[in-house]
Amino acid sequence: MVDVAVICGSASDTAVAEKVFSVLREQGVSYDYQVISAHRDPDRLDDYIRSSPCRVFIAIAGLSAALPGVIASKTARPVIGVPVSGKLMGLDALLSIVQMPKGVPVACVGVDNGENAAHLAIRMLALASE
Amino acid sequence: MVDVAVICGSASDTAVAEKVFSVLREQGVSYDYQVISAHRDPDRLDDYIRSSPCRVFIAIAGLSAALPGVIASKTARPVIGVPVSGKLMGLDALLSIVQMPKGVPVACVGVDNGENAAHLAIRMLALASE
Amino acid sequence: MVDVAVICGSASDTAVAEKVFSVLREQGVSYDYQVISAHRDPDRLDDYIRSSPCRVFIAIAGLSAALPGVIASKTARPVIGVPVSGKLMGLDALLSIVQMPKGVPVACVGVDNGENAAHLAIRMLALASE
Amino acid sequence: MVDVAVICGSASDTAVAEKVFSVLREQGVSYDYQVISAHRDPDRLDDYIRSSPCRVFIAIAGLSAALPGVIASKTARPVIGVPVSGKLMGLDALLSIVQMPKGVPVACVGVDNGENAAHLAIRMLALASE
Amino acid sequence: MVDVAVICGSASDTAVAEKVFSVLREQGVSYDYQVISAHRDPDRLDDYIRSSPCRVFIAIAGLSAALPGVIASKTARPVIGVPVSGKLMGLDALLSIVQMPKGVPVACVGVDNGENAAHLAIRMLALASE
């Protein structure tokens, strides 16, 4: 059993994921890591979300960045989204992640800010251990 | 059997959908209309995409606007996305729809421009009737 | 004892706060509500943060929107920030809230999207009740 | 006879065109390639559009990027536009291509995303072979 | 024979054209007025440009605003472009008009600023009467 599931939408997002791992490891938080595209591999994503025992999801994605929202629509767990910068400086991913429709919340952190995704997850997990 | 499936992400996008219908009707193109949120009703969306006999999808969505991309990831048909304006003038939906990752194409038209979505669908359908 | 502390930076943000209350009430989640400006009343804000028994903070603010970040710097609880639209469509508040420095995480939701702040808080609180 | 006509507005857009070719070749789709500026060589563009036997146009352009729209105004075939990044990150070309007036539709894909232009063309061509 | 040809891309741009007329009339400058879409009526536009005896063109357009650039590509006369505001505040038209490729210059004025288009034309015409 792990505390956090970290999912990247593309293997090119690995550098941001490393920032997440670094903080989680430092704080002794267990995690599982997957690269699954919401658009290119929706069925594997579904399976993973449904079977994951994690308590918090961290989804890292660039461009149209549907990943965090899709995860949030299939789990009742909190989902943290990290927009990844690219040709449009990450503004595309940032707006896609933060402007979710009512009822399907994603907790967005700053562009490429994997560290804060981890710190936010740790604050959430602390609620569970009281 | 219909030529075009028109799907709105929210009932509040109806005004843009009406623009699509108006052009399609004028040109005698058959269509089916659904309101299904990619985020709030993913399973119904899946069923609809898989069972639809349509040849072209038109997906209308605001905010993080995942709908067109999710459809494109589950069909081999062409998918046209229409960004709907809101608090950020539709820039959020526009970037979400147009900045799709490689391999999952969406044909984006202008903000609230339902007419052009219909015209584009008609051009695509004309390829099939040659 | 309350589950959620809802803080507005200005009395003019009340309409967004009402959206938060509406969802929290519907779900039976207890909350306390305050209007405290991070800039104009920093000492009262400090006192409130330190004495609040809440488990999650929701901070609603427009313009330079320092409120969520200041709260996050003074509590170890999760803090959710809601950017409020104004002359620049809420882009100013959105960037201020989401682009936090490393180590002080804020969970940003969409512009004026009080509902999702509440839904996100509820997902976090559910972690505590397992 | 070719399936797709790929037109760049400038020789400097070649890198994006190569992405288009790579996907088309992989899928065995025939294409013709031209560099014709809508602004600097309008008559040659006219001649090419009128005489081309292709079924889908892909137009690649940066800056004010009139190319896709001009083509769409002179053919009844579907036209796919690819905005090319430059000093303004491609936002200029993106808005020019996507914000077409009613009645002259262009299918816009992401900034520099030649691959998706090819994938979209292939989905359109599949309609013709049913 | 007229000094200035004023062309709107759409009948909906008339309010901006009125501002142009008002300044030209006040200064006793003769003009001809046409509504011709670069995208929807390219042949009529061609004919008009080629047969117009005017010395300066003023082109008024919104959205992807190809009109000024198309005119500049077909005449050696100076062309002034006026971006018209719409759902994206005129930023789309502004970037389309100002970011022309090398060799096909358009003189862009401010969003909806028909007055300055007229004033600029008058400064140009004064060169001819020295």
Add this chain to the structure above:
Amino acid sequence: MVDVAVICGSASDTAVAEKVFSVLREQGVSYDYQVISAHRDPDRLDDYIRSSPCRVFIAIAGLSAALPGVIASKTARPVIGVPVSGKLMGLDALLSIVQMPKGVPVACVGVDNGENAAHLAIRMLALASE
């Protein structure tokens, strides 16, 4: 006597000025070149504008780019402004140059597009030689 006066707001804009010179020289158009800051050397700018025998001004400036507008307020000649890119991609200079108040027109060309400033000046000068 020269046809065109080219003025840079700062010595760091020289690369853009070189593009202007290159086109003017190629077309045999005479010019004078000065580096004068509108903000740091307003009196020298005044003197230069008043004494210059040129028929068209080209003003090149970055950042808040007041230079073209200040020149336009002190001459009745046409003034062409070239926005220079910097930390904000030239968007600051572009908006400063193009959004002039009514009555003081500046002809804005694209970011760093010195070539088009020269081409536009040549079109204006041709009016005088008819």
Add this chain to the structure above:
Amino acid sequence: MVDVAVICGSASDTAVAEKVFSVLREQGVSYDYQVISAHRDPDRLDDYIRSSPCRVFIAIAGLSAALPGVIASKTARPVIGVPVSGKLMGLDALLSIVQMPKGVPVACVGVDNGENAAHLAIRMLALASE
């Protein structure tokens, strides 16, 4: 003798100026008020700046908003600039005012935020009375 000179670039900026007056009056700070366009009336502006006995300037302007910068280039007094919103939400004026070249500083406050211009002036004046 007055403490603050308040200058608007256009009579249409009066509503923002009223916010300045209201705070200054409340605090008993004397001021003089003028409407002078930097672009349309540069000589009167020069005269006013040179003859004003004030200790702080507040300049209110929209669009390309050269006023604060021009004043800062002609006085050694502190100059506060207030960007006024318009078709581009005040982003044009904001960037013009804040992105001044090195050596000619302007103190920029928020869009339409006349109150803060007054409060800032009062903080500056307090330095003089110690």
Add this chain to the structure above:
Amino acid sequence: MVDVAVICGSASDTAVAEKVFSVLREQGVSYDYQVISAHRDPDRLDDYIRSSPCRVFIAIAGLSAALPGVIASKTARPVIGVPVSGKLMGLDALLSIVQMPKGVPVACVGVDNGENAAHLAIRMLALASE
């Protein structure tokens, strides 16, 4: 006793601080320099603000850039804010610093423009020495 307190939000802002020092030194203005994060070290910041004998604060910060506003809320001295560029070109910091709520003014200068922060401080200090 020093005239100016220069505070950076992060050690990574040092390059901008050096520009401030260089101008202050050149003009013989004394200063004190600190690196204190508003978010990560609020109590040390409080102590420093309260005990500093300086007459003007210069606060340098990137990202959500709360530092200048927090200082302005805890001192009656003038506060100058310098936005530092990063992944979003400094637009995040610029908007955070300039869009302060009414009553808590910050004097914002251009992105990374440490020189102008120093020049502005010098203009303010001159008021005190008359």
